Amino acid sequence: MNTLFPIFVKAENLHVLIVGGGYVGLEKLTALLANSPEARVTLVAPDIRDEIREMARQFPKLQLIQESYHEIYLSSKDLVIVGTNDKAVNRQVQSDCKRQRILVNVADTPELCDFYLSSVVKKGDLKIAISTNGKSPTFAKRFREVLEDILPDSLQETLDNLTAIRNQLKGDFVQKMEKLNEITKVLR
Numbered sequence: 001m002n003t004l005f006p007i008f009v010k011a012e013n014l015h016v017l018i019v020g021g022g023y024v025g026l027e028k029l030t031a032l033l034a035n036s037p038e039a040r041v042t043l044v045a046p047d048i049r050d051e052i053r054e055m056a057r058q059f060p061k062l063q064l065i066q067e068s069y070h071e072i073y074l075s076s077k078d079l080v081i082v083g084t085n086d087k088a089v090n091r092q093v094q095s096d097c098k099r100q101r102i103l104v105n106v107a108d109t110p111e112l113c114d115f116y117l118s119s120v121v122k123k124g125d126l127k128i129a130i131s132t133n134g135k136s137p138t139f140a141k142r143f144r145e146v147l148e149d150i151l152p153d154s155l156q157e158t159l160d161n162l163t164a165i166r167n168q169l170k171g172d173f174v175q176k177m178e179k180l181n182e183i184t185k186v187l188r
């Protein structure tokens, strides 16, 4: 059974810690900032890839710390993503996070994750997150590409029109809901 509960997080309201500055750190950082460029992110690692240093120049809320992980860096963090090449460090970060009740993702170790990153389809304001319950991230990536191809760019216009109608509708909640359900029947 797939028991994952999907939510959409306002990452700009959070302070995220990324532990590890290699390929995995870069991948997760890119995924985070592509969706939430205003998120406050601290990345800690003794070796930090040049691409990450370049990103720090573009994203003022990204702070780099060239040090090894220490529990002190969990202070005032809401969410942690760890992907170092040292399994003992990854496990240490995970157990420190659990003790402090901070949600943690250990990039290549599903059993240590409180949450997974998803493949993300974006068409204007529409955002679809895809997960395979950890079964095949590659399938999630391919399915994202399929959805990106078939969703028309005009979708944003539809959403804008529906927002305008939504804002103009009079009546109580139930009346508005009925009207919007009626108008959107053509989408089925």
Ligand SMILES: C[C@@]1(CC(=O)O)c2cc3[nH]c(cc4nc(cc5[nH]c(cc(n2)[C@H]1CCC(=O)O)[C@@](C)(CC(=O)O)[C@@H]5CCC(=O)O)C(CC(=O)O)=C4CCC(=O)O)c(CCC(=O)O)c3CC(=O)O
Residues within 6 Å of the ligand: 027, 028, 031, 105, 106, 107, 108, 109, 110, 113, 115, 116, 117, 118, 119, 120, 130, 131, 132, 133, 134, 135, 136, 137, 138, 139, 140, 141, 144
């Ligand atoms: C459980 C999860 C935890 C997490 O990392 O959050 C996880 C775990 C693992 N990934 C592994 C490998 C790969 N991951 C990717 C890609 C992505 N992985 C992502 C998410 C997740 N990966 C979470 C589950 C998501 C779900 O529920 O479906 C995506 C969707 C989001 C993102 O990371 O941003 C992003 C695609 C973004 C996009 O393009 O849309 C590729 C393909 C590629 O990079 O081209 C490969 C290589 C091919 C392959 O193995 O499939 C391995 C094996 C490591 C090893 O062999 O050592 C593990 C560990 C394991 O499975 O045991």
Ligand SMILES: NC(=O)C1=CN([C@@H]2O[C@H](COP(=O)(O)OP(=O)(O)OC[C@H]3O[C@@H](n4cnc5c(N)ncnc54)[C@H](O)[C@@H]3O)[C@@H](O)[C@H]2O)C=CC1
Residues within 6 Å of the ligand: 019, 020, 021, 022, 023, 024, 025, 044, 045, 046, 047, 048, 049, 067, 068, 069, 083, 084, 085, 086, 089, 107, 108
């Ligand atoms: N690169 C990939 O696509 C994938 C990698 N993996 C695994 O994920 C792990 C990380 O991979 P990469 O990012 O490619 O490795 P990498 O070698 O490019 O980077 C490792 C990073 O971890 C940091 N690090 C090491 N000890 C640390 C500590 N004590 N505190 C903080 N940071 C520390 C290093 O400074 C470096 O920035 C590896 O074990 C790899 O086997 C798994 C799946 C895919």
